[in-house]
Amino acid sequence: MTQINFRPADGVKGAPTSCANCRLIDICLPLSMQLDDIDRLSRIIQHRRPLQKNQYLYRVNEPFRSIYAVRSGTVKTTILSESGHEKITGFYLPGELVGLDGIAENRYTCSVVTLETTSVCEIPFVQIEALSAQMPSLQRNVLQMLSREISHDQQRISLVSKSSAEQRIAALLVSLSRRYEARKLAAHxxxxxxxxxxMGNFLGLTVETVSRVLSRLQSQNTIHLNRKELRILDFALLLEIAEDSR
Amino acid sequence: MTQINFRPADGVKGAPTSCANCRLIDICLPLSMQLDDIDRLSRIIQHRRPLQKNQYLYRVNEPFRSIYAVRSGTVKTTILSESGHEKITGFYLPGELVGLDGIAENRYTCSVVTLETTSVCEIPFVQIEALSAQMPSLQRNVLQMLSREISHDQQRISLVSKSSAEQRIAALLVSLSRRYEARKLAAHxxxxxxxxxxMGNFLGLTVETVSRVLSRLQSQNTIHLNRKELRILDFALLLEIAEDSR
DNA sequence: GCCGAAAATTGATTTGAGTCATGACAAGTG
DNA sequence: CACTTGTCATGACTCAAATCAATTTTCGGC
Incomplete structure (x- = not known):
């Protein structure tokens, strides 16, 4: 299991590090900021100890304090339906931000749960506000990250409302692939x-259907799947399945 | 057809009006701002002539200039799949903002189409930025509106990924009902x-299914529907159908 | 390494939504 | 006014996904 390490620097564990050394700099909040601005931003970021799998980063209705950037690992966001059922609304990869939903009501409107061992950068919101009052580049970036999240959410809506199970699963795989590619990781x-x-919860499908569709995609040589290890054999076809709409 | 009039004031047509007189003030961008701040905001808002049904407010990839508040009428946002198919990602009622997705890339990532005669307030973004640099209340409100949109998008994701057609349609009706209620309009x-x-496009269903489910809800006396005129007869049941999840 | 629990796969069957086809109705047009 | 056009409703039929059930595989703890 060759877990890629997103630790920003090789410094002493727990020592302060800077976004300037982080490999996610082209994707994450400091995107296209000046070096000295990045350093000022870095100083307000808190590095938490990594969370184990299935831990809550925060829960719905908790008071909003911080936004978080996923540094390594993966998380899911969930909302609670009025009947008490948990519904997954998204998966977040390294460099993506969670917690932006908390700004409006000053408390989080969803919960965040780790899918594997995950470390995050915590960015206290009052400090973001204070700093961005003096730093137009940061203010602009915060707005951009929120706006980007809205675009992504719209993509997600179109993903989960696709008509067939095969389309939805193909579209999810394509989405993951592209996001890994943007992180300069193996896309296929x-x-x-x-x-x-x-996957089923997010896509509105039963586990059995997910399993069957994955098996089918495998038997058609579109993908190869061994437990969780995915290899995309025919990306073009996968994309066609995902987009080919009635 | 008693169309409720959202025109902010009774002034001369085309004369400058203020958000202070608008009945959407508790919902829209000026939410909980001071009166003098509201006046300053009002001055940068441009009132466009109403758009007829099926007109584009803007199209995907057009350069981002403004955000828009729906003043009266309704719009839908659509994105284009790679196969050229249009997918609806949301419906926006009076007091809701569209165009927030444009900030990140400086061009719109979706298109906006009117569903009926609609008037909007245009708010040029450079002016919002300039003004919010001097007006913390506006800066905060802009962030809150973006954040709120993210929460709503997540709700929408959970809506369209519900498992059965009946659930999805019931959930859409509940959502509309609540939003009308928040606008102090008849909720039922x-x-x-x-x-x-x-509806079908948004929910990932065929027209026939939409029609049949609506008929079924009607024959069960949950709703009464005459063409587009909806009366919700049993809101509790409708909510139960929407939320009752496996 | 072994065990039990959880996760995933696979099969058989049922059910619900899609597809295709037709007709009703309203709105718009010459 | 007749005629077209678009929207909506409904029926017959098909097919895909849910459901129910039984294994198999994986994983965490001892």
Whole structure:
């Protein structure tokens, strides 16, 4: 299991590190900021100890304090339906931010759960506000990250409302692939961070259907799947399945 | 057809009006701002002539200039799949903002189409930025509106990924009902602003299924529907159908 | 390494939504 | 006004996904 390490620097464990050394700099909040601005931003970021699998980063209705950047690992966001059922609304990879939903009501409107061992950068919101009052580049970036999240959410809506199970699953795999690619990781060979159950929950399908569709895609040589290790054999076809709409 | 008038003031047509007189003030961007701040905000808002049904407010990839508040009428946002198929990602009622997705890339990532005659308030983004640099209340409100949109998008994801057609349709009706209620309009008797086709597109269902489910809900006396005029007869049941999840 | 629990796969069957086809109705057009 | 056009409703039929059930595989703890 060759887990890629997103630790920003090789410094002493727990020592302060800077976003300037982080390999996610082209994707994450400091995106296209000046070096000295990045350093000022880095100083307000808190590095937490990594969370084990299935831990809550925060829960719905907790008071909003911070936004978080996933540094390594993967998380899911969940909302609670009025009947008490948990519904997954998204998966977040390294460099993606969670907690942005908390700004409006000053408390989180969803919960965040780790899918594997995950470390995050915590960015206290009052400090973001204070700093961005003096730093237009940060203010602009915060707005951009929120806006980007809205675009992504819309993509997600179109993903989960696709008509067939095959389309939805193909579209999820394509989405993951592209996001790994943007992180300069292997786009056609990666590990699915979530369980089949989670995929089904997110996509509005039963586990059995997820399992069957994955098997079918495998028998057609579109993908190869060994437990969670995915290899995309025919990306073009996968994309066609995902997009080919009635 | 008693169309409720959202025109902010009774002034001369085209004369400058203020958000202070608008009945959407508790919902829209100026939410909980001071009166003098509201006046300053009002001055940068441009009132466009109303758009007829099926007109584009803007199209995907157009350069981002403004965000828009729906003043009266209804719009839908659509994104284009790679296969060229249009997918509806949301419906927006008076007091809701569209265009927030444009901030990140400086161009819109979706298109906005009117579902009926609609008027909007245009708010040029450079002016928002300039003004919010001097007006913390506005800066905060802009962030809150973006954050709120993210929460709503997550709700929408959970809505469209529900498992059965009945659940999805019930959930959409509940959502509309609550949003009309928040606008102090009749929550249990309103006109569906979108066609059956649009409902189906948004929910990932065929028109026929939409039609059949609506008929079924009607024959069970959960709703009464005459063309687009909807009366919710048993809201509790409708909510139960929407939320009752496996 | 072994055990029990959880997760995933696979099969058989049922059910619900899609597809195709037709007709009703309303709105718009010449 | 007749005629077209678009929207919606409904029926017959098919097919895909849910459900129910039984194994198999994987994984965490001892």
């Amino acid at each position: 060979e990666f590990s699915l961070p979530m369980s089949r159950t989670d | 008797e309103f006109s569906l602003p979108m066609s059956r086709t649009d």
